[in-house]
Amino acid sequence: MRTAVLAGLAMATALGTAACGGSADGSGTDGDGGVATTITIAQVQDQTGAVAYAGVGAKEGAELAVEEINEQGFLGDGVTIDMEVFDTAGEIERASSEMNKAMGNKDVMAILGPTQSQQAATVAPLVGRQKVPTVFTQAGAEGIVVNDYTFRATPPMESYYEPVLDWLEAEGATSVSVLYNATFPTFALLGKDSVPEWAEERGMEVVQSLPVEMTTQDFAGQAQQIASKGADALVMLLIAPQSVTALGQLQDAGYDGQIVATSVQAAGNISEAGDDANDLVYPVPFSVAFTDESSVAFTKAFEAKFDKSPNPYNADGYDAMWWIARAIKASGDSSREGIQEGLQKVAAEGYEGAMGAVTFDGNDARVPGQLVRWMDGKETLVN
Structure with a gap:
């Protein structure tokens, strides 16, 4: 009898673990639902090169978002997001190579995709074939949001x-x-x-x-x-x-x-x-001059963490990572399939983020934007 009870408990535990989506190391799900203990998101963006400011800025914003998500227990007690960074170094071929590395890692559940449009347009078809949900920041040209697994958190200019x-x-x-x-x-x-x-x-x-x-x-x-x-x-x-x-x-x-x-x-x-x-x-799409409640909150949090004022690239990375976190919560599933489904659910409703009220045209973000004037080292609203 005791052996049978123990066997039953062991089976229940195994089924419970599967229901929660936890793998043996707690780092992935099987696509059948559930949130893993550790969720890895890759950033595949320029960290060096002529426009590294966009990738580095997005990285800082994403880091702040990860810190908030984990500290708040937003995805559940003990659930954390980890971010792995890949440098595309301003090169199209390297962007393809680094994206393939990230997509080939089964622990990577979603990706922040390249900021340069030429890089993004090159890798977007790969994203659709590999079915790894990828949220692009910047990369405002056509040919980026081209399949069900490509998303853009930055409104096209x-x-x-x-x-x-x-x-x-x-x-x-x-x-x-x-x-x-x-x-x-x-x-x-x-x-x-x-x-x-x-x-x-x-x-x-x-x-x-x-x-x-x-x-x-x-x-x-x-x-x-x-x-x-x-x-x-x-x-x-x-x-x-x-x-x-x-x-x-x-x-x-x-x-x-x-x-x-x-x-x-x-x-x-x-x-x-x-x-x-x-x-x-x-x-x-964002400035420290913005007065929206969510924009002001982001500015304060960013300044507290980095001891400097945030820029639009910081806002991009922050909103993109929070979009992914909201997606996981919306679908209740941290697998690639679950995040893809959740990103679409969140896009259908929109959200309040660093850029204020964000709405979507399909998988593509939209904000009204505002005009600012640069004078003596400071931005002020024109209107």
């Missing part, structure tokens, strides 16, 4: 950039020059298509459109051309290091029109330009 043209119109601008990085897919789309279309709809003349490459470091020639045309405004679509140089050379060339830029220049990325950056206006 074109989805909140049009108000820049509304503001220029309200300010009385009738002519616009455009300077854009044609290698960067998001900027290429805005510079070639969206901005000229929006300007025309508002009766503004695009007097010139000047493409440059990712490797361009000297803008003296373009600055002279822009100054000679004397348009009321310049739409400057460049990565952060390029913007610093371009602003100085525009000043030297004597251009005195209103310059509008992008969230790439946000939260101090443009500070090296000094006074040349004063009065720069750009739209952002």
Whole structure:
């Protein structure tokens, strides 16, 4: 009798463990439901290279989110998220290699995907084939959210950039020059298509459109051309290091029109330009100037942890990781299949995060964004 009872208890324990989704080492689930004791999320983003600020920023935001999720016991007593970091180093081939490593690790249940659009577009089909839920931050071009396992926590820039043209119109601008990085897919789309279309709809003349490459470091020639045309405004679509140089050379060339830029220049990325950056206006999905309750709470928590102000890339990583945590809670399943299902459930309802109220178009995030002005090392709301 005693042997039979012990055998029954052993079977019940085994079934209970399976129901909770725990593997032998507590690190995975079998897809039949349940939350593991330890859930591994990989970050596969640039930690080095020309736009490492996006990946490093997302990493910091994600680290804060993991700390909060674990300390709150959000997913249950004793349940923790671990984050494993892979560096894509600004290279498309390396992004594919690192993504394959992460997806090949059966302990990795979800991934924060590459921030650069070219990297993200390359790996997105792999994500669908391997069925590993991947949340991209930044990577605003088309061809990223292409299957049921690809998600984006950062709203594409074109989805909140049009108000820049509304503001220029309200300010009385009738002519616009455009300077854009044609290698960067998001900027290429805005510079070639969206901005000229929006300007025309508002009766503004695009007097010139000047493409440059990712490797361009000297803008003296373009600055002279822009100054000679004397348009009321310049739409400057460049990565952060390029913007610093371009602003100085525009000043030297004597251009005195209103310059509008992008969230790439946000939260101090443009500070090296000094006074040349004063009065720069750009739209952002997040700023420390935001007054939403959830944005303010994030800013305070980030400053307490890192002793510095957060930027949009920090907000991206924070919201992406919390989206994954909410997904696990929504589905009650920390397996890859469970997280994929949960991400879609959360997207259907939206959430309040660092960026304020986040809604979705399918698996793709949307926020209204706001215009900010950079002046003397600080962002303030334009409206």
